[in-house]
Amino acid sequence: MKITVDIDCTPEEARTFLGLPDVRPMQDALMAQIQERMTSSLHAMEPEVMLKTWLPAGVQGMEQLQKMFWAQFANAGRGGKKE
Known part of the structure; x- marks a missing residue:
């Protein structure tokens, strides 16, 4: 027996449904720090x-x-x- 289930949802909806945390703010803060360090060390x-x-x-x-x-x-x- 083979059962296939297709779920059509956005990543945000899937994360909320599975109870996973939203790490977007942390990723944005880290990317800003990385960008600042890279631009300061361009010389x-x-x-x-x-x-x-x-x-x-x-x-x-x-x-x-x-x-x-x-x-x-x-x-x-x-x-x-x-x-």
Whole structure:
């Protein structure tokens, strides 16, 4: 035996019928706080600020890494012999 019941109601009506709380005011307040925080921290999204945050050593660290790679390549090109 198979019984199918179709109920046509709005989400608010279903929530009221099932006795669930209305969380819309809480969601609205949280969304307002999130929006305020995002707009206040937009200056941190500028590329220059992001690079300074992510790469504190900046270009110097990249230059050192590049020199290390070139030294390894040069050493491998000489057959691993150091001069």
